[in-house]
Amino acid sequence: GMKTAEALHMRGVKVTIVELLEKILPIVLDDASSAWAQEALEKAGVDYVLGDSVVAVERDGRGDVKGVTLKSGAFIPCQGVIVAVGVRPNVAPLEGSGIDINKGVLVDDRMETNLENVFAAGDVVEAYDLILGAKRPIQLWPLAYRQGLIAGANMAGGKKRYVGGFPINSVGFFDFKVASAGLSTVEPGVEESFEVMVFEDKERGIYRKVVVGNNRLMGFIILNDICRAGVYSGLIWSRMDVSLFKDALVEDMSMPEACRLSAHGLEPWSFESMRDFRRMGWALFPRSYRKHFTAMPSRIEEVCAFESEVCTI
Ligand SMILES: Cc1cc2nc3c(=O)[nH]c(=O)nc-3n(C[C@H](O)[C@H](O)[C@H](O)COP(=O)(O)OP(=O)(O)OC[C@H]3O[C@@H](n4cnc5c(N)ncnc54)[C@H](O)[C@@H]3O)c2cc1C
Structure with missing residues (x-):
């Protein structure tokens, strides 16, 4: 619309x-x-x-x-009307088929309906929402693609499972760019079970908000400077524990600043694995500094050396 x-x-x-x-x-x-x-x-x-x-x-x-x-x-x-009010699965043709339907066609994690060998995928289904922990229709192309791939593989005798999805939106209009995902509309201080961190700089047109629940990233909104969208989405997908750096997620940081991890109570060895440390790095470092990370060392001792080297810049 x-x-x-x-x-x-x-x-x-x-x-x-x-x-x-x-x-x-x-x-x-x-x-x-x-x-x-x-x-x-x-x-x-x-x-x-x-x-x-x-x-x-x-x-x-x-x-x-x-x-x-x-x-x-x-x-x-007016001389014309355009209706843009959302999407609803058209399940009418399936009435009386014996297929379980709620708002959409209900499927299991193999994208199979309650009828054996009848599969469904895409906008018409209610599949698992990773964040809500329940099934619901999420009408987005990447999810439809993944579900279709899994349904097709299983129809051909494969054993693929759909782990779930969550809503991701990215749109720009009138110089307004937004990327959002998951539980993005939770307001600060409204629901006790969520922590909401916001960074806002009106002059530079920057707004970043993350919603954390149970130490997992549950949703975000980024306006205009949307370069962290992929990283935030990755954190949601991975269900990674962000408790060590959640306050820093929305902050504006240069790489040297971010590398002073101890300022945030963080040390590389605070992380359970090198993979988590890398994920944190990708989450915190602005795009312009990421090129440094393509050459990021792979062992924690090397990271420490790398960190002290960068921090002396
Ligand atoms: C205006 C608009 C903008 C969108 N923008 C985005 C976006 O920016 N990002 C994003 O991720 N998603 C977007 N989407 C959603 C995305 O297009 C859908 O999630 C995706 O196309 C779903 O794929 P699908 O295969 O389930 O359904 P569809 O792509 O709708 O394909 C279903 C096909 O089945 C055909 N069909 C229907 N009934 C029958 C029948 N009885 N027999 C045979 N064929 C039939 C239809 O003609 C259609 O070709 C947008 C959707 C719309 C409408």
Whole structure:
């Protein structure tokens, strides 16, 4: 919807966005980042209406669209309407088939339905959500791809299992770029079971937020400077314990700063494995410094030497 609004706006079409909930992109943005998105729309000169919904498309005598009536009773004159309100599995053709269906087709971790040798994958299924620990539809291409691969392999006699997925979104419109994943909309201080860390620098246009639950990264939002998105996603996938460096996850750090691990109470040997130490490194170091890590030593003693060398820069 936002991309369509942007495209029409760029073609000189006057656009008004009508959003049912009280903020822009409510499924993926928290209150603070949504306010940034609102500002971007305002700066671009795009109108928006929040907390309202279209109840009727009005037409003139010739059948052409002349406007929409909102639930609030307001009328917005317009010549066209684009509906972008989400995705729902079309399970109607499967009614009476005996296949278990909730919101989508229920599958096990082999992507097999309750009927033997009947498999399903993609937007139509409810598969395992790694973060929620429950099954639900997550309609995203990478998950559909992985599920299809697993279903296909198992149909051919393979033994592949789907470990689960989680929502990941990346979109840019009107100079506003966002990457978010998992439980991104948890607000700071609202739910006791989550810790929320935020770094915000309005002047430089940087907003980073991570949601940590049970010492695992559960979700994030990054605005504009989105270079850590892959690393954060990797931390969610790996279910890695981030307790040692969770406060540093959103901080702005140069590599020499980040290498002073002791400043964060961290030492390389605090980590259970070299792999975890590397993951932490990738999580903390801005992209411009990552090239140093392509030559990162592989033994902890070497890392210590490497660290002291870098810290003397
Ligand atoms: C506008 C839009 C933007 C999106 N942007 C992103 C994005 O940026 N990133 C991302 O990860 N995902 C995005 N998605 C979601 C992504 O496209 C889907 O998750 C993915 O395509 C799902 O793959 P699928 O194979 O399950 O379904 P589909 O790609 O929908 O394929 C299903 C196919 O089945 C066909 N079909 C339907 N009924 C029948 C029938 N009875 N018999 C035979 N064939 C049938 C359909 O015609 C279709 O070709 C977007 C989706 C939309 C609509």
